[in-house]
Amino acid sequence: MNATMTPHELRQKIRLGQHSGNTSGYSEGYVQCNLVILPVDWAAEFLQFCQQNPKPCPLIAMGQPGEFDLPGMGVDLDIRTDIPRYRLFKDGSLVDEVEDVSAHWRDDLVVFLLGCSFSFEEALLNDGLDVRNISEGVNVPMFRTNIPCKPAGRFSGNTVVSMRPFLPVDAIRAIQICTRFPSVHGAPIHFGDPSQIGIEDINRTDFGDAVSLKAGETPVFWACGVTPQVALEQAKPPFCITHSPGCMLVTDLPNSRLAVM
Amino acid sequence: MNATMTPHELRQKIRLGQHSGNTSGYSEGYVQCNLVILPVDWAAEFLQFCQQNPKPCPLIAMGQPGEFDLPGMGVDLDIRTDIPRYRLFKDGSLVDEVEDVSAHWRDDLVVFLLGCSFSFEEALLNDGLDVRNISEGVNVPMFRTNIPCKPAGRFSGNTVVSMRPFLPVDAIRAIQICTRFPSVHGAPIHFGDPSQIGIEDINRTDFGDAVSLKAGETPVFWACGVTPQVALEQAKPPFCITHSPGCMLVTDLPNSRLAVM
Incomplete structure (x- = not known):
């Protein structure tokens, strides 16, 4: 049941507050992503960090400043509500763990989605x-x-x-x-x-x-x-949002789509 | 000079008795093969042995009974003369090492070419x-x-x-x-x-x-x-020809052609 729920169904349940835990084992066969959200004035450097370290930081998608729907990653996706639990960081320190970051959203925030070992x-x-x-x-x-x-x-x-x-x-x-x-x-x-x-x-x-x-x-x-995450803790950006460990973004992308051959 | 000699040139020198040693380092970039020649009444079982053990016995080509030119493996190729040194086996025992097996050729012999680590x-x-x-x-x-x-x-x-x-x-x-x-x-x-x-x-x-x-x-x-070779020594076919270790058949096939992707 959990394994066969479509990613869209699961994201809807998460958005409605009906699922706030781990996503491991849910919607089998679909890509789950790590989340990093940074202010635009930190985004270019983080993008370069990912580009230079593709094995630990494999970038699957990146949004435009203020963009929270990530076209291509999922139908009707809203990155502010569709992850079970988020972590908020200020100056590199964890300050809160929440189930919805709509209240913290800003037009200068840039979303990064990174590949995850589940696939x-x-x-x-x-x-x-x-x-x-x-x-x-x-x-x-x-x-x-x-x-x-x-x-x-x-x-x-x-x-x-x-x-x-x-x-x-x-x-x-x-x-x-x-x-x-x-x-x-x-x-x-x-x-x-x-x-x-x-x-x-x-x-x-x-x-x-x-x-x-x-x-x-x-x-x-x-x-x-x-x-x-370790690099973020060391860099101490004034503001940052990540997913909580194990609580990933479940996308509409089949795992097989990531295979290069 | 040795490295850049074409496979065809090298085979011609070998055929004329001008090269009777190792082929390692010659005609770089081209597939070199292990040779096994067996009577036809042993060929089907050896083929199956290769088919069932493709990692130690990767079959690259197999001839028809009596066929010594192996079309597709090299221009003007004659398997009886184009290898620097051959080993002759009777009942599983090494009986001779020669530079030409034309005198030992029979219409019931079947040629097997197996891949080699040089590639x-x-x-x-x-x-x-x-x-x-x-x-x-x-x-x-x-x-x-x-x-x-x-x-x-x-x-x-x-x-x-x-x-x-x-x-x-x-x-x-x-x-x-x-x-x-x-x-x-x-x-x-x-x-x-x-x-x-x-x-x-x-x-x-x-x-x-x-x-x-x-x-x-x-x-x-x-x-x-x-x-x-170890399997042949154990099976003891009445007659068998192989290459001498290190003295391979140099084919016209580029190594890159063996890459599956």
């Missing part, structure tokens, strides 16, 4: 692979690395990665599958020894939950959408 | 990766594994792999590149812990030479064209 996880599951954070029912484990992003204006920071364990033969298959989806983080950026990318303890996550590594499995690391 | 190694080098056996000027290290091939008639045996060490980030790139070339062994089949595929000591090769593993590198394993 490639679905492709991995459909191929018969075990996505550990899903099979164990927890949030994906995420870690800060020592891999610097290419800075753009006031935005900089190190790459955050998500980790999913696989047997090597399945890791090779996962690399092939994810290569087809560059706009949802694409191929992994590392596997094996976590210390090579600055992770000290694979059992101590910086975000999300730990998952079990079974015998013979190797940890595989993907660039993660938390990277731009 | 994907060129793609890796062109992408800026270090292929260790090439940079160290030795034969690629090869190992017997515990991965069984799917048997076909009298043909069976375990997969032989070749190994090339890479940093994980380069291994991911190598997986992407080789995925484009299924007819020359395709993507690797394993990386990391050699014991997972039955290799006891990464420094003790079963065929070829050892190469150095540098700090942070992981061994990456590809299905290898020695696999069908």
Whole structure:
């Protein structure tokens, strides 16, 4: 029921206050996006940050200043009401969590939609692979690395990665599958020894939950959408809106549309 | 000079007895093939063995019984004279090594051409990766594994792999590149812990030479064209001709033609 609800139906329920939680598992087969909203005088630098760091910050859509309907992303879409929960930041600090940002909307705000791992996880599951954070029912484990992003204006920071364990033969298959989806983080950026990318303890996550590594499995690391959030916290723009973790924008775009081949 | 010689020129020199050695590094950019020649009453089972084990035995071309010119593989090609050195087998045992098999030709012989790692190694080098056996000027290290091939008639045996060490980030790139070339062994089949595929000591090769593993590198394993040779030794057909290791058929087919995308 949740899985088969159309994205438009789900967005309507969210808009009416009938769904305010996680969107994971809802409207299967459709692209879900990370949200970043910034004042126009910060938008060009953030756009350049995304352009220079496409693996952690894969830009799927960007609005015009003041535009909240994002044509092409969904029928009758209103970005101010169609996400279950938003976070408001002032000078880089979280100041509020709300279910509607209409009261905070301004004509100088620019919407960015970034790809999310839900799309490639679905492709991995459909191929018969075990996505550990899903099979164990927890949030994906995420870690800060020592891999610097290419800075753009006031935005900089190190790459955050998500980790999913696989047997090597399945890791090779996962690399092939994810290569087809560059706009949802694409191929992994590392596997094996976590210390090579600055992770000290694979059992101590910086975000999300730990998952079990079974015998013979190797940890595989993907660039993660938390990277731009860390860059935003460091850049401290006077005003910023994001989605709350796990509460994404569900678009009308089929996941298969993101496959480059 | 050797690298830029056309395949046709090189085959003519080989035919005239002016080149009887390795073909590695000759006629860069063109597909080189492993050769297997079997009597027709063994051909159907070997074809099925290749069909069922496409990663170690990627079939590029197969002749009709008695056919020695392999149309489409090269201008004025004669498989009996255009390979620098051949091996003759009787009942699975090596009985002779010769530079011309015209005297041994029979109307019931069937030619098989299988893809060779030279093609994907060129793609890796062109992408800026270090292929260790090439940079160290030795034969690629090869190992017997515990991965069984799917048997076909009298043909069976375990997969032989070749190994090339890479940093994980380069291994991911190598997986992407080789995925484009299924007819020359395709993507690797394993990386990391050699014991997972039955290799006891990464420094003790079963065929070829050892190469150095540098700090942070992981061994990456590809299905290898020695696999069908091992299957042939076990099946012991009464008569069989192969190329001598490293002395391949150089075809007129550009390597890029093997890319599936």
